[in-house]
Amino acid sequence: MSRRAALLSLLVVSLLALPHFAGAYAISLATLILYFAYSGQAWNVMMGFAGQLSLGHSLYVGVGAYAAGALFFHYGIGPWAGLWVAILLCVLLGVVIGFLAFRFGISGVYFALLTIAFAEFTRIGFDHFDWIGGPGGMFLRVAQRDAWDLVNFRGPPLMYYYAMLALTAGAFALCFFLLKSRPGYYWQAIRENEEAAQALGINTFRWKMLAVAVSAAMTSVSGVFFAFYYNNLFPEQIFHISRSIEIILGPVIGGVGTLFGPILGAAVLTLLSDGITEAVAALGWEIPGIKQVFYGLVLLLVIMFLPHGIWPPLARRLGLHKR
Amino acid sequence: MPLDLVLNVVVSGVLTGLVYGLMALGLSVIFGVVRVVNFAHGEMMTIAMYAATVLFAALGLDPFVAMLPIAAAFFVFGYVLQAGLINPFITRPEHSQFMLLVAVAIVMVNAMLMIFGPDARNVQVSYQLESFEVGKLLIDKARVYAAGAAVLASASLFAFFRFTLTGKAIRACADNYLGAKVVGLDVKRLYALTFGVGAACVAVAGCAMVLLVEVTPSLGPAYTLLAFVIVIVGGLGSMGGALLGGVLIGVSEALAGLFIAPSAKSMFSFGLLILVLLLRPQGLLGKRS
Numbered sequence: 001m002s003r004r005a006a007l008l009s010l011l012v013v014s015l016l017a018l019p020h021f022a023g024a025y026a027i028s029l030a031t032l033i034l035y036f037a038y039s040g041q042a043w044n045v046m047m048g049f050a051g052q053l054s055l056g057h058s059l060y061v062g063v064g065a066y067a068a069g070a071l072f073f074h075y076g077i078g079p080w081a082g083l084w085v086a087i088l089l090c091v092l093l094g095v096v097i098g099f100l101a102f103r104f105g106i107s108g109v110y111f112a113l114l115t116i117a118f119a120e121f122t123r124i125g126f127d128h129f130d131w132i133g134g135p136g137g138m139f140l141r142v143a144q145r146d147a148w149d150l151v152n153f154r155g156p157p158l159m160y161y162y163a164m165l166a167l168t169a170g171a172f173a174l175c176f177f178l179l180k181s182r183p184g185y186y187w188q189a190i191r192e193n194e195e196a197a198q199a200l201g202i203n204t205f206r207w208k209m210l211a212v213a214v215s216a217a218m219t220s221v222s223g224v225f226f227a228f229y230y231n232n233l234f235p236e237q238i239f240h241i242s243r244s245i246e247i248i249l250g251p252v253i254g255g256v257g258t259l260f261g262p263i264l265g266a267a268v269l270t271l272l273s274d275g276i277t278e279a280v281a282a283l284g285w286e287i288p289g290i291k292q293v294f295y296g297l298v299l300l301l302v303i304m305f306l307p308h309g310i311w312p313p314l315a316r317r318l319g320l321h322k323r
Numbered sequence: 324m325p326l327d328l329v330l331n332v333v334v335s336g337v338l339t340g341l342v343y344g345l346m347a348l349g350l351s352v353i354f355g356v357v358r359v360v361n362f363a364h365g366e367m368m369t370i371a372m373y374a375a376t377v378l379f380a381a382l383g384l385d386p387f388v389a390m391l392p393i394a395a396a397f398f399v400f401g402y403v404l405q406a407g408l409i410n411p412f413i414t415r416p417e418h419s420q421f422m423l424l425v426a427v428a429i430v431m432v433n434a435m436l437m438i439f440g441p442d443a444r445n446v447q448v449s450y451q452l453e454s455f456e457v458g459k460l461l462i463d464k465a466r467v468y469a470a471g472a473a474v475l476a477s478a479s480l481f482a483f484f485r486f487t488l489t490g491k492a493i494r495a496c497a498d499n500y501l502g503a504k505v506v507g508l509d510v511k512r513l514y515a516l517t518f519g520v521g522a523a524c525v526a527v528a529g530c531a532m533v534l535l536v537e538v539t540p541s542l543g544p545a546y547t548l549l550a551f552v553i554v555i556v557g558g559l560g561s562m563g564g565a566l567l568g569g570v571l572i573g574v575s576e577a578l579a580g581l582f583i584a585p586s587a588k589s590m591f592s593f594g595l596l597i598l599v600l601l602l603r604p605q606g607l608l609g610k611r612s
Contacts, residue, residue: 047418053417053418053421055421100601104600104601104602104604105604106600106601106604109354109360109417109559110559110600110604112417112421113360113551113555113596113600114597114600117552117593117596117597118597120548120589120593121590121593121594121597124586124587124590124593125590127586128584128586128587128590135586241544241548242544245425248418248422252418252419252422256418287437288436288437288440289432289433289434289435289436289437289540290433290437291433292429292430292432292436293430293434293437295429296426296427296428296429296430296433297430299422299425299426300408300427303419303422303423303426304408304411304423307415307419
């Protein structure tokens with residue numbers, strides 16, 4: 001345990017100190033890694049802890065981003081208020097989807113396809129929703145970028161880096177405590193064997209709903225961050241299934257159900273994708289699609305040869321094996 | 324709105340829907356037997372469409388002729404994919420299978436982008452501009468032929484599963500994995516055969532579809548989703564359900580395009596999917612497991 005704590009504090013300290021010796025590009029890359037680590041952690045609550053496979057998490061990213069973005073765009077209401085609206089809306093959506101699915105006994109592949117269907121349905125709906133700009137997109141005002149305007153969450157890239165670091169650390173702590181508390185144990189029981197869990201008197205419906213709600217709430221916050229970091233939102237992009245896949249890739253590559261998996265997976269994948277971009281540019285092979293082909297091939301190899309992700313074997317190697 | 328316009332749109336929706344149905348049939352057969360959801364299904368469809376455009380441009384082959392060699396190549400490809408890549412994954416959890424096929428799909432769609440670029444490609448044959456006149460109805464010849472090919476391919480698939488020994492063996496694997504192993508069936512090989520057959524269905528559907536729409540790499544993910552919608556609506560694993568679902572989705576897309584906006588057409592498909600999942604999760608023609 002002490003070894004884990006030491007490693008964790010080393011990680012936190014180096015991430016806090018990173019801006020002192022890293023350039024602007026490295027900061028933006030690190031922000032992206034943290035963004036994927038955070039949203040992967042959020043997805044992991046539902047799949048990794050409670051065993052409910054969602055392939056439609058772009059729904060919560062998109063609704064969260066548009067809720068906070070539209071309040072700012074139309075009424076100048078800052079993200080601190082918008083955040084709660086985003087969370088509320090996403091929890092509501094998650095609860096509705098969860099209620100419909102779990103009440104009607106939909107699970108496994110069918111549940112996964114249901115989550116895709118809701119995300120796609122919403123994507124096309126937002127494409128025809130003129131108040132938020134429809135397919136033409138919504139653009140948030142970008143003020144001067146040197147001052148830290150924490151009220152409206154506008155500022156230099158460094159501010160976004162620290163915000164994302166705080167979010168990721170918060171999500172990690174939350175997941176750590178969730179796993180060690182009653183809901184965490186119930187979720188894991190449901191994940192391993194739902195019928196057995198039910199037979200032991202666990203109200204599986206209620207605890208699965210809680211997992212969806214927590215996961216949706218956490219994911220909506222990443223949507224709010226997305227809106228204020230990138231400042232432009234298009235339904236076609238933010239609700240697209242490829243965004244759901246991006247969220248899932250980190251934890252799957254890192255290790256589903258582990259606490260470090262989403263963080264490690266996000267780092268590996270983001271650096272891999274960046275490395276491929278640089279290598280392709282250096283070699284002068286700039287054909288559209290070539291990067292993604294290499295990316296897909298690496299993905300394929302990792303999935304084939306590390307079925308539980310990178311973290312579990314790495315943790316064993318580092319002597320951090322649980323128990 | 325004049326009635327014969329609506330009727331025209333419905334007929335063309337039914338015909339396109341039959342081609343959708345054949346595509347979805349491939350997915351349904353694979354899921355029904357192997358119990359793996361092929362998330363690279365639409366990408367395979369676009370590869371078949373590109374293959375048809377290439378054979379047409381290079382050799383002047385009509386897509387209905389090119390269908391046969393492309394289907395044969397796809398059968399081999401599907402066999403190899405299942406035997407080499409997917410078979411080790413059949414006992415792994417669903418998200419692991421999902422990631423595997425997503426990775427395959429990413430490679431496929433971007434390889435298409437590398438080779439053919441982002442611009443749309445098509446084939447131009449003489450009968451594409453002609454149509455049959457039945458009373459007040461005007462029906463595109465190409466659409467009729469495409470639907471005919473889809474029906475023919477589906478019928479031979481039904482016959483294969485009903486009357487041949489291999490088809491029966493595959494159905495045995497689907498019904499009872501353990502039982503099939505006990506009586507000595509080579510399940511892994513039959514799985515590979517099934518994936519090959521499913522891939523051949525997609526190849527025929529792709530060659531027929533290329534006469535109706537232009538192909539771009541981004542069509543792949545859209546077709547994957549479309550195929551899911553169809554098989555869920557019809558019933559995952561049910562062959563008749565896939566065809567029925569295809570026709571339903573074809574007609575609903577065509578009508579939504581006519582009455583609302585063409586861009587909103589898939590919203591109805593997904594709405595229908597959500598309704599079916601909630602009210603009849605096994606699909607319209609599916610059996611409760």
